[in-house]
Amino acid sequence: MALTKADLAENLFNELGLNKREAKEFVEFFFEKIRTALAEGEQVKLSGFGNFSLRQKNPRPGRNPKTGEEIPISARRVVTFRASHKLKERVEQNAQANREKFKAQAELNA
Amino acid sequence: MTKSELISLLAAKQPQLDYRDVELAVKELLEQMSGALSSGDRIEVRGFGSFSLHYRPPRTGRNPKTGAAVQVPDKFVPHFKPGKELRERVNNGTE
Numbered sequence: 001m002a003l004t005k006a007d008l009a010e011n012l013f014n015e016l017g018l019n020k021r022e023a024k025e026f027v028e029f030f031f032e033k034i035r036t037a038l039a040e041g042e043q044v045k046l047s048g049f050g051n052f053s054l055r056q057k058n059p060r061p062g063r064n065p066k067t068g069e070e071i072p073i074s075a076r077r078v079v080t081f082r083a084s085h086k087l088k089e090r091v092e093q094n095a096q097a098n099r100e101k102f103k104a105q106a107e108l109n110a
Numbered sequence: 111m112t113k114s115e116l117i118s119l120l121a122a123k124q125p126q127l128d129y130r131d132v133e134l135a136v137k138e139l140l141e142q143m144s145g146a147l148s149s150g151d152r153i154e155v156r157g158f159g160s161f162s163l164h165y166r167p168p169r170t171g172r173n174p175k176t177g178a179a180v181q182v183p184d185k186f187v188p189h190f191k192p193g194k195e196l197r198e199r200v201n202n203g204t205e
Contacts, residue, residue: 002154003146011142012135018127026124026135031158033119037111039199044111049140050188054200076201081161081190083147088187090148091163095186102150102186106165 005031038079050083113140147188157195164189 005027012023034052037044044052055078062073083091095102111119113136121132143161146153153161163186171182192200 002152002160003142004154005156008139008142012138015138016131016135018131018135022124022127026120026127027139029120029123030116030136030139031155033116033123034111035158035196035199037116038196039202042111044116046113046116046140048113049144050190052190079159079190079192079196079200081188083188087144087147090144091186091188094148094150095163098150102163103165105150105152106163106186 041077046084048084048086050081050087052079052081054078055080150186155193157193159193159196160191162189162191163187 005024009020009023009027012018012026013020016023018026034044038052038054041054043054046052057076057078059075060073062071063069064071117129117133117136120136121127121129124132127135143153147161147163150163166185166187168184169182171180172178173180
């Protein structure tokens with residue numbers, strides 16, 4: 001099951017006693033502040049979780065994979081995410097214990 | 111922007127909440143997200159993006175110092191795919 005904004009808000013309501021409206025708004029603002037910082041060209045570093053950084057991409061020739069038609073890909077700025085060591089380690093530890101579930105899930109994501 | 115700067119911005123935006131509660135809420139959100147990924151679950155936030163795990167098969171690597179071949183076991187790494195709104199806003203900021 002995927003974790004969604006509704007789940008995150010529900011959790012703030014259950015764990016911290018924010019009321020439902022506050023919890024929902026809080027989750028919105030949380031992602032909005034991160035988006036705004038990135039849109040303004042600022043890197044976002046959330047220690048223990050990971051860093052969102054920006055990369056400038058040069059224009060390059062592309063192709064429509066269905067038709068084979070060539071389409072130029074313009075220069076652009078993109079967001080990349082690097083998980084913290086802490087998060088990577090935590091993922092790995094659980095992956096060792098639940099190999100089958102992780103593999104099935106990763107195949108769906110591929 | 112760091113986590114503490116994010117907390118300050120959110121505290122200013124939500125003046126009815128104690129600073130301490132904002133801090134706890136941010137930590138709670140990140141903990142929920144880390145917990146989901148660590149259990150092999152995806153995170154899907156519309157307009158922001160999705161987090162999932164990507165599988166990296168085992169490979170033969172090399173110790174860059176000695177050149178010796180080493181077996182690197184397979185692993186799962188967190189991956190983020192930016193959502194449409196985030197992609198567009200980040201790219202438009204440059205124009």
